[in-house]
Amino acid sequence: MVLEFSKKSALKAFIAVLAVLLLVTVVVSPAAAEGQTFTEKFYQNFIEDDRYQYLLTGLQNTLIITFFSLILGLVLGSLIAVVRTVHDMKGKLKLLNLVCCGYLTVIRGTPVLIQLLIIYFVIFASVDIALVPVAIVAFGLNSAAYIAEIIRAGINAVPKGQFEAGSSLGLPFAITMITIILPQAVKNILPALCNEGIVLLKETSVSGYIGLIDLTKGGDIIRSQTYEAFMPYIAVALIYLTVVVILTHFVKKLEVKLNAS
Numbered sequence: 001m002v003l004e005f006s007k008k009s010a011l012k013a014f015i016a017v018l019a020v021l022l023l024v025t026v027v028v029s030p031a032a033a034e035g036q037t038f039t040e041k042f043y044q045n046f047i048e049d050d051r052y053q054y055l056l057t058g059l060q061n062t063l064i065i066t067f068f069s070l071i072l073g074l075v076l077g078s079l080i081a082v083v084r085t086v087h088d089m090k091g092k093l094k095l096l097n098l099v100c101c102g103y104l105t106v107i108r109g110t111p112v113l114i115q116l117l118i119i120y121f122v123i124f125a126s127v128d129i130a131l132v133p134v135a136i137v138a139f140g141l142n143s144a145a146y147i148a149e150i151i152r153a154g155i156n157a158v159p160k161g162q163f164e165a166g167s168s169l170g171l172p173f174a175i176t177m178i179t180i181i182l183p184q185a186v187k188n189i190l191p192a193l194c195n196e197g198i199v200l201l202k203e204t205s206v207s208g209y210i211g212l213i214d215l216t217k218g219g220d221i222i223r224s225q226t227y228e229a230f231m232p233y234i235a236v237a238l239i240y241l242t243v244v245v246i247l248t249h250f251v252k253k254l255e256v257k258l259n260a261s
Contacts, residue, residue, distance in 0.1 A: 045231045051222050058218030059239060065135045065214070066201045072140030073200070074193070077147030080104070082177065084148070085155050089163070090173065100148070107145035113206045115142055120210040131212040135204065143200050150192050154185035187258060194251040198244055205240075215239060 046052040080100045087097035107115070116138040124134055158181050166176030208217030219236035223229045 041228065041231055045222055045226050045228055046235070049225075051225065054213065054218035054221050055215065055235065055239065056218075058213050058215035061132060061207070061213060062201065062204050062215045063243075064132060065139060065204050065207065066197065068136045069139035069143055069204075070197050070200055072136065073143030073147045073196075076140070076144035078151055080144065080148035081151035081155060084152055085177075086173070104145050104148065107142055112139070112142045112203055113209060116206060116210060131207075131210055134210065135207045135212055135214075139200060139204060142203070143196065146196055147193065150189050150196065151185065154189035154192075155181055157188050158184045190258060191251055191255045194247070194254060198247050198251070201243065201247070202240065 046055075080103070083093050083096045083100050087093050116135065119138045119141075120131075120134050162180055162184065163173075163176060166173075166180050171179070204214055205216040207214040208220060213221070215236055219232040222232040226232070
């Protein structure tokens with residue numbers, strides 16, 4: 001009953017936000033000051049010359065970058081988390097742990113935009129490569145630093161007795177980690193990983209700095225052609241808001257199922 005009420009409340013809030021934004025668009029938009037109707041401005045910004053295609057292409061690229069960056073971040077972040085955990089518990093892999101600590105310090109201590117620019121204009125400067133893979137690498141490396149700490153926290157949250165139980169059964173440390181510890185850790189950190197994916201989705205909005213047409217860049221291209229900033233950016237904001245609300249809804253459902261299990 002509580003879950004049903006929360007769903008209805010979230011839906012009502014979302015509809016209210018859309019209604020307010022639409023009202024602001026109609027009333028405050030420069031179109032009203034210029035004597036143009038909302039329909040005319042809408043046609044000029046999105047229908048004329050098929051400008052809506054910029055938003056569709058941008059949304060597609062944004063979702064592709066987010067998905068594959070998250071996969072890369074999960075793989076690399078898991079490796080980093082395991083290396084740091086092994087070092088903390090066994091005192092081994094000192095060199096690898098030092099490298100991982102340096103990586104985490106650099107990535108978490110510098111803006112993602114600077115990392116994207118360095119990877120494109122410095123590392124891949126002499127390589128003829130598509131923009132989307134560059135963005136995936138940049139955001140994947142950035143996300144890995146945060147995912148690594150999330151996974152590490154999940155491993156540390158597993159009772160130490162689970163490690164001892166694996167040892168008492170004669171299981172090697174690696175097998176204990178894979179078959180006993182990580183499955184329990186994943187259950188604890190899954191909502192946090194999903195939230196990291198939502199954050200990553202919004203972080204990709206800086207992809208336009210390397211010339212990639214993401215959702216934000218698509219809106220900016222429309223603005224540069226129509227000299228109308230209000231409506232394209234409102235449309236971009238609404239698309240981001242819609243995607244984030246949908247993803248957040250599924251994350252909350254996942255949390256409820258995990259808490260019930």
